[in-house]
Amino acid sequence: MKLLRELGIITISVSLGLGVGAIITAATGHSVPAVFRELVLGAFSDIFRFANTLMRATPVLFTSLSFLIAFRAGLFNIGAEGQLLMGGFFAAWAGFAFSLPPVIHVVVCLLFGAAVGGLWGFIPGWLRAYRGANEFVTTMMLSYVALYLTRWFVSPGGPFHGGRMAARTVRIDATAELPRMITGTQLSWGIVVGFVVVLVVWYFLFRTPRGYEMRAVGLRATAAEYGGVNIARTQVLALAIAGVLAGLGGASETLGNHRAFVEGFSPGYGWDGIAGGLIARAHPIGAIFAALLMGALRAGGAGVDRAGVAPRDLVEVLQGLVILFVVAPELIRYLSRLWNRRRAHGRAQP
Amino acid sequence: MGVLSLDLLLVALRRATPVALVALGETFSERGGIINIGVEGTALAGALIAALVTYFTGNAWLGIAAAVFMGMLLGLIHAVWCVYLRADHVVTGAAINILIAGLALFITVLIWDWRGRSASVVRIDPMLFTWVMLGLVVLAQIFLFRTRWGLRLRVVGEHPQAADTAGVNVYRTRVFYSVLTGALCGLAGAFLLNSLGRFTAGLVGGRGFIGIAAMVVGKYRPVPAFLAAYLFGFVEALSMRFQVLIPSDIALMLPYVMTVLVLAGFLGRTHVPTALGKPYIKDQS
Numbered sequence: 001m002k003l004l005r006e007l008g009i010i011t012i013s014v015s016l017g018l019g020v021g022a023i024i025t026a027a028t029g030h031s032v033p034a035v036f037r038e039l040v041l042g043a044f045s046d047i048f049r050f051a052n053t054l055m056r057a058t059p060v061l062f063t064s065l066s067f068l069i070a071f072r073a074g075l076f077n078i079g080a081e082g083q084l085l086m087g088g089f090f091a092a093w094a095g096f097a098f099s100l101p102p103v104i105h106v107v108v109c110l111l112f113g114a115a116v117g118g119l120w121g122f123i124p125g126w127l128r129a130y131r132g133a134n135e136f137v138t139t140m141m142l143s144y145v146a147l148y149l150t151r152w153f154v155s156p157g158g159p160f161h162g163g164r165m166a167a168r169t170v171r172i173d174a175t176a177e178l179p180r181m182i183t184g185t186q187l188s189w190g191i192v193v194g195f196v197v198v199l200v201v202w203y204f205l206f207r208t209p210r211g212y213e214m215r216a217v218g219l220r221a222t223a224a225e226y227g228g229v230n231i232a233r234t235q236v237l238a239l240a241i242a243g244v245l246a247g248l249g250g251a252s253e254t255l256g257n258h259r260a261f262v263e264g265f266s267p268g269y270g271w272d273g274i275a276g277g278l279i280a281r282a283h284p285i286g287a288i289f290a291a292l293l294m295g296a297l298r299a300g301g302a303g304v305d306r307a308g309v310a311p312r313d314l315v316e317v318l319q320g321l322v323i324l325f326v327v328a329p330e331l332i333r334y335l336s337r338l339w340n341r342r343r344a345h346g347r348a349q350p
Numbered sequence: 351m352g353v354l355s356l357d358l359l360l361v362a363l364r365r366a367t368p369v370a371l372v373a374l375g376e377t378f379s380e381r382g383g384i385i386n387i388g389v390e391g392t393a394l395a396g397a398l399i400a401a402l403v404t405y406f407t408g409n410a411w412l413g414i415a416a417a418v419f420m421g422m423l424l425g426l427i428h429a430v431w432c433v434y435l436r437a438d439h440v441v442t443g444a445a446i447n448i449l450i451a452g453l454a455l456f457i458t459v460l461i462w463d464w465r466g467r468s469a470s471v472v473r474i475d476p477m478l479f480t481w482v483m484l485g486l487v488v489l490a491q492i493f494l495f496r497t498r499w500g501l502r503l504r505v506v507g508e509h510p511q512a513a514d515t516a517g518v519n520v521y522r523t524r525v526f527y528s529v530l531t532g533a534l535c536g537l538a539g540a541f542l543l544n545s546l547g548r549f550t551a552g553l554v555g556g557r558g559f560i561g562i563a564a565m566v567v568g569k570y571r572p573v574p575a576f577l578a579a580y581l582f583g584f585v586e587a588l589s590m591r592f593q594v595l596i597p598s599d600i601a602l603m604l605p606y607v608m609t610v611l612v613l614a615g616f617l618g619r620t621h622v623p624t625a626l627g628k629p630y631i632k633d634q635s
Contacts, residue, residue, distance in 0.1 A: 316456070
C-alpha cells in the first residue's frame with residue numbers, strides 16, 4: 001500500500017512535469033503529439049535505440065545510487081559529478097599506464113576509479129563529521145575542483161594530454177576496455193556492473209548492520225547515537241561509498257564508452273543522479289527505473305531532433321520540469337487535500 | 351607598479367562584479383535560512399531574457415529590467431518550493447539550474463537558429479553595474495547589521511520560532527528575501543550580457559557557484575563577500591596574464607578550494623545560520 005502510494009506520487013509528479021513541458025512545447029509552436037511520439041520512438045523503437053537509452057542510463061544509475069546512499073544517511077551528495085570525473089580519469093589512467101593481462105586489467109581500472117571517486121567522497125565526509133563543514137557545499141565545490149583538475153590534466157600542455165588538439169588522454173589499452181554488449185552500439189558491460197552494484201547497495205542498506213546504522217542515522221541521528229551508533233564514522237562511510245559509486249560510474253564511461261578520458265564527456269550525469277535518486281525515492285531498485293527514465297529522455301531527445309519536430313534541447317527543459325515537480329511531493333499532497341476538501345464540500349451541499 | 355597595474359585592478363573589479371552580485375543575493379537568502387544554488391541558472395535566465403528583450407526592443411535598459419524581473423520570478427518559485435511545498439532547497443536549486451540550461455539552448459535555437467548563441471545586441475557600459483554593485487554592497491552591510499529589518503532577517507534564519515513569537519512572519523520574510531536574491535542574480539546576468547554584447551549558453555560559466563563560494567569565504571557578510579569576490583577576480587585576471595606560470599584551470603580552482611578550507615574551519619571560524627536549509631513548520635494549534 002505504501003509502495004503504491006509512493007508510485008502514485010512519483011507518477012503524478014513526473015506527469016505534471018511532462019504536462020507543463022507539453023504546454024511549453026505547444027506554446028513555442030511545436031506539435032505535442034509529434035514530440036512525445038518521437039521521444040518514445042527515439043528511445044525504444046529498435047534494439048539500437050534502446051541500447052542507446054541504456055547507454056545513457058548507465059552513468060545515471062551509478063550517480064543515482066551515489067546520491068541515494070548518502071541521502072539514506074541524511075547527507076546530501078551533490079558532488080557526484082566531480083567523483084564521476086575523478087573516477088573516470090583515474091580509471092583511464094590505470095588503463096594506459098599499466099600493462100596487465102586482460103580481465104585483471106579491467107578490474108584494476110575499475111578499482112582505481114572506485115578508489116579515487118571514493119577519496120573525493122571521503123574528503124567531504126571527513127570534513128562534515130569532524131570539522132562540521134556542510135557537505136552539500138563541500139561536495140559541490142569539490143566537484144568544480146575535479147572539473148578543472150581533470151581538464152588541466154588532459155588539456156594541451158597538461159601532464160596527461162594525449163590528443164592532438166582535443167583535450168583528452170591517449171586511448172586505453174585493449175586489455176582495459178569494458179567490452180561492448182551489442183556490436184554497433186556504444187552499450188558496454190558497464191550496465192551489468194551497474195546492475196550488480198544495485199544489488200550490492202540494496203543488500204548493504206537493508207541486510208547488513210552497517211546499512212541499518214546508516215539508515216538509522218538518516219532517520220534520527222540522536223536516536224541512533226543513543227543506540228550506540230558512531231555517527232561521525234557512519235557519515236564518513238556514507239559519503240565515501242557515495243564517492244565510490246559515482247567513481248565507478250565514471251570508470252564505466254571511460255572504460256566502456258569512450259576508451260579514454262575525454263574532457264567534457266559528462267553532460268551532467270552527476271546532476272542527473274540527484275534527480276534519479278529522488279525519483280527512485282532513495283531506493284536502489286527504484287534507481288534502475290529512474291536511470292532508465294533519464295536515459296530515455298536523453299536518447300529520445302536525439303530522436304526528436306532527427307525527426308525535425310523540435311530542437312533536442314526541449315528534452316532538457318522537460319527533464320528540468322520533471323525534477324522540479326518530483327522534488328515537491330508536498331505539492332501533490334496539497335493538491336489532493338484541496339481535491340478532497342472540494343469533494344467533501346460538494347457532498348455537504350444539498 | 352609592474353604586476354599591480356591599475357588596469358589589472360580594474361579588470362579584477364569587472365570580473366568580480368557578477369560574482370559579488372550573486373554573493374550579495376545569496377547572503378540575503380541564506381541569512382534568512384534559504385539555500386539557493388539555483389543562482390547559477392537564475393543569472394543565466396536573467397542574461398537570456400535581457401538578450402531577448404534587448405534584441406526585440408533595441409533598448410538595453412528594458413533588457414536589464416526584464417532580467418531583474420525574471421530573477422525575481424525564479425526567486426519566487428524557489429521560495430514557494432522551499433517554504434510552502436517544503437521541497438529540499440539544494441535539489442530545487444539544482445532543478446532550476448538544469449531547467450534554465452535546457453531553456454537557454456532551446457530558446458536560442460528557436461529565436462536565433464543558433465544553438466546556445468544569440469545575435470549581438472546593443473549594450474550599455476558595464477562599468478555602471480560595477481558602481482551599482484559597490485553601492486549595494488555597502489548598503490547591504492548596513493542594512494543587515496544596523497537596521498531592525500536586517501535583525502529580523504537574521505533572526506528568521508537563526509531561530510524562526512523566536513521570530514514567529516516576536517511577530518515576524520517567517521514565511522513572508524523568506525519569500526521576500528528570496529525574491530531579492532533572484533533580482534540580484536538577474537542583475538548579474540544582465541551585467542554579463544552587457545559586457546559581452548551577446549548571449550551565450552556558457553555566459554555565466556560557474557560564476558553563480560563562485561558567488562556562493564565568495565559568500566562562504568566572506569562568512570555571510572556583504573563587504574567581506576565582496577572582498578572574496580574581488581580576490582577571486584584578481585587571481586583570475588592575474589592568471590589570464592601569466593598563463594605560462596599558472597595554468598588558468600589551476601587558478602579557477604582557487605575559489606572552490608578556499609571555500610572548502612573556510613568551511614572546514616582552517617581559515618577562521620564561521621557561524622552558519624542555524625535554521626539554514628530547514629523548513630519551518632508553523633505551529634497549527
